[in-house]
Amino acid sequence: MATGRTHRPATRSRGIPEATVARLPLYLRALTALSERSVPTVSSEELATAAGVNSAKLRKDFSYLGSYGTRGVGYDVEYLVYQISRELGLTQDWPVAIVGIGNLGAALANYGGFASRGFRVAALIDADPAMAGTPVAGIAVQHTDDLDRIISDNGVSIGVITTPPGAAQQVCDRLVAAGVTSILNFAPTVLSVPEGVDVRKVDLSIELQILAFHEQRKAGEDSAAEDEGAPPMRATPASRKGPDGDMPAVMPA
Amino acid sequence: MATGRTHRPATRSRGIPEATVARLPLYLRALTALSERSVPTVSSEELATAAGVNSAKLRKDFSYLGSYGTRGVGYDVEYLVYQISRELGLTQDWPVAIVGIGNLGAALANYGGFASRGFRVAALIDADPAMAGTPVAGIAVQHTDDLDRIISDNGVSIGVITTPPGAAQQVCDRLVAAGVTSILNFAPTVLSVPEGVDVRKVDLSIELQILAFHEQRKAGEDSAAEDEGAPPMRATPASRKGPDGDMPAVMPA
DNA sequence: ATGTCTTTGTGAACGCGTGCACAAAGATAG
DNA sequence: CTATCTTTGTGCACGCGTTCACAAAGACAT
Structure with a gap:
């Protein structure tokens, strides 16, 4: 073929x-x-x-x-x-694995919006040995060591990452190696994946920052001259820069 | 130019x-x-x-x-x-109110990514009287009845909605009436807001559905002959009533 | 059958976002 | 001071997505 x-x-x-x-x-x-x-x-x-x-x-x-x-x-x-x-593709069943069972991971495991659309939480995985066996949303948490087997056994092709940012890339690599080809990433990390793997990211703090931008704009429409109270910002380790200053220089003052 | x-x-x-x-x-x-x-x-x-x-x-x-x-x-x-x-606009402090303290709301309240960027969880609001006073992430949950006052007192201009879909629009209206002009909506609902109010939505199940689409495409590249199994059949007497509803979203109210 | 009325499906224009490719700006060395 | 080298800032072209506006398609009434 x-x-x-x-x-x-x-x-x-x-x-x-x-x-x-x-x-x-x-x-x-x-x-x-x-x-x-x-x-x-x-x-x-x-x-x-x-x-x-x-x-x-x-x-x-x-x-x-x-x-x-x-x-x-x-x-x-x-x-x-x-x-x-x-x-x-919702006429078929999609087993999903959630990696990183913290507050967010647990919330997602309990989230009804998944199951109602053909997505089935097939496995919960966490790196903390103390969590192994603990039931969350009716499913026993399994340890990261068995990630490979868990993905394979359940035929999981969609993985959800809700780990701390530091562990995200590593978990991602392991998921991909195990056969996952679609990833929903909640960790504030830029994931690099091989060709053919889809990644969608949901970043909560970015959403808020975008809102803050527009909010500031709305609020500062008239008082556009009072956000000057903030220090221009430190002179930084200013490595190889003389007193000449490559610093602020601008600063709307 | x-x-x-x-x-x-x-x-x-x-x-x-x-x-x-x-x-x-x-x-x-x-x-x-x-x-x-x-x-x-x-x-x-x-x-x-x-x-x-x-x-x-x-x-x-x-x-x-x-x-x-x-x-x-x-x-x-x-x-x-x-x-x-x-x-x-991150040089200033943005008090945020989270409405709907279910699994997801609680997870967000505990989410460190907020505080680290100038966003401060100023209030947690829920419609369940039994939750009033209960501390979540170190903050006492307050009742919806006081929503108006809570928003005003804290100068909240950014609201986060994590309620069940059925309550989202009503909560949204109340937030807007109280002075909120930016909303981050996690409920799977289309919110209608007056001019000047920004809404950003984060829909977990939609993200998965998009991934499923691509996943299906990747998998069905060769085996594209089995989608004839299920009879679509037009003009149906509404026989399908399955679990397709999207009622249970975040938490029961 | 014919005419009217509703709503789809789409050609075409427009605007935004992306990426290339390069000239201008400035650093650095001699 | 001049030459060279690095990296920015941006003009330009291209492609995607959005929106308008309307002809074609079909339902429905007469």
Whole structure:
């Protein structure tokens, strides 16, 4: 089997934009809610509102999947739920392993949003020997030493890293070596992985920093001249720089 | 363009691209690490590698902040740390309130990454009366009834929502009414907020679904002939009622 | 069957973000 | 002071994503 690609509709699955893929779960959630209320069909306008996006964008997104709508009517909710689920690969079971069972790791293990979408927490792994055997969310924590075997035995291809930053890369390497090809990283670390392995990162403090930026902008709209109280910042070890100063020099003063 | 003024910290927050803002925390983290190792200067190439981005992108990002580098040498680490911190608004203290103290809320309250960057958990709020007074991460949980006063008293402008999806919008409305203008939402809900309020969402299950999509693609590259097994069938009498709901999210309320 | 009305699907224009490639700036050596 | 070498700052081109606007498709009524 070479680079076989002749049997795929080509129009589909071939080129779904990344931005679209990122929105599919959003649509799926909105559609699931409609489904539970037994709503048979929905227009792009309604669904877009429910998902918090533009209707034109939604239609274009769906167009990448195929022509699943009916002009003059809208989209069949159940049908679309199935199509999107299939496209996202949610019709199959995905065993997931969480490495690093601290506060966050334990919270994720208990998180209902995972199990409800075809993701099954297959294993919890931690480096602390004292935790081995301790049940978290009904699952016994296992020790890092057995990581390789645990991943293999459970056929895990998606790993979640919730370790301290210092251990993240090492854990990542071991996960990859064991066969994991998708990683969700919560540790504030830049992971380097070989070709073919996907990494998505969720960084809580970065999100807050982005909010702080906008918050500062909103607040400092008028009082843009009072954040001057902070020291320009130390002169640092200023290695090879003479008194000439390569320092602040600027500082809005 | 920049008519070569070079004195004012460049175009203030006016024209910093959103994509750049999102990367500044990344640079800051890498720079902080260098600073702790007392590295005086760093080139765009080195820093880019450490931050996991392209060096041209990094230089362009920094150019939006101003001309803080020295040609032939690189960037002064300490100076850059200060400039980015200031730009992000991290030179001031940001009191944060977390609403919804379930597993995830508690984990965030304990998360060290917040405090280390100028973010201070000023209040923990939950709707469960039984939790009122209970200390979490050294802070007593307060009841939702006092939300308004708590936000005002602490001057909170950034709120974190970790409630079940059903309560998210209501909590959001109350936070906004109380004066919060930035929200970090962990609930799998589309929040609608008035103009001027920023919302960033962190959706754990969406991240996994995106990974699953790519995972499926990688795995199904050759075996693309078994997706015919499940009958999609249109216009269904709503027979599927499974566990597909996304009700249990963070914690029962 | 024909006409009207609704809603999809998409061509095309636009804007943002990315990366290349290079001239300008400054350090450093002679 | 001049030459050389390093690294920044950025003009430019390209590609992706978003949005508009509308023709085509189909439902529904007459």
